[in-house]
Amino acid sequence: MAGRTGTETVPGAETPSTPSGAPQRLLSAAVEAFAEHGFHATTTRDIAGRAGMSPAALYIHYRTKEELLYHISRLGHERSVRILTEASARPGGAAERLSAAIGAFVRWHADRRATARVVQYELGALADEHATEIRGLRRRSSEILRAILAGGVAAGEFRIDDVRTTARAMLSLCVDVARWFDPAGPESSERLAARYADLALRMAGASR
Known part of the structure; x- marks a missing residue:
């Protein structure tokens, strides 16, 4: 795994269903630890140590380490669905919607790269019931993008x-950004998002 990235709040922190207080600190600490060590x-x-809590305190909020991973993965995939849903509802043609969808998706994976690595690359550690739910969210993201392309x-x-x-x-291509993007590198997440949006339009054979 990549080196330490610094603490990130978990994805979807703006939604009412996201934990706050100690549960939120534990989720953020888990993101950091999973991204660093797997x-x-x-x-x-x-x-628990990263969250400034005792190991016993962790179990008050989450029964297992896998349950922490599940919550992180669910919030991240729900965020992905929202990003693509909002883009697909934009006014304009299919090219505008595709550009918005890919641009926003890339920026999330760049700006939240530690969270995104955990969300996208630790799926195999989920329990069967949780994995089934997450696969459903991943299918929904794919369906939204396919609908934009089919409409175009x-x-x-x-x-x-x-x-x-x-x-x-x-x-x-968008998901892989979380693996290699370096905010200290020569390209900002905004510029990268614009480049990927243009690349997606070329892949789609968009008329110019």
Whole structure:
């Protein structure tokens, strides 16, 4: 895993359903620990210590380490669905909606890279019931993007032979940003988002 990234609040912190206080501190500490060491190499003692709490206090709020991962993953994937839903509802044509969707998705993965790495790359550690729920949210994100692309094809804005594969490729490119993006590097998240939005339009064969 990448090195220490600094504490991030968990995704979706602006929503009423997101925990606050001690539960929020534990989620943020878990994001930091999982991003730095990976889920399996992280202990509950490490998470509690980062949150300034005792290990026993952690279990008051979360029964297991996996439950912490589940909450982080659920909030992150719900945020992904909101980003894509809001973009798909924008006025204008399919090109504007696709550009907005990819740009916002890339910026989230760059600006919240520690959270995004945990959300996207620790899925295998989830319990079966939780994994099923998260897969449903991931399918919903894919469906929203496919609908934007299919709408563009129907309107004559895009030239795509295989909408499903194109959507999968676009989402994969966005997700991978969390793995390598460096905020100290030469390119800002805003500029990267614009470049990826332009790349998505080219992949879609958007008329210029």
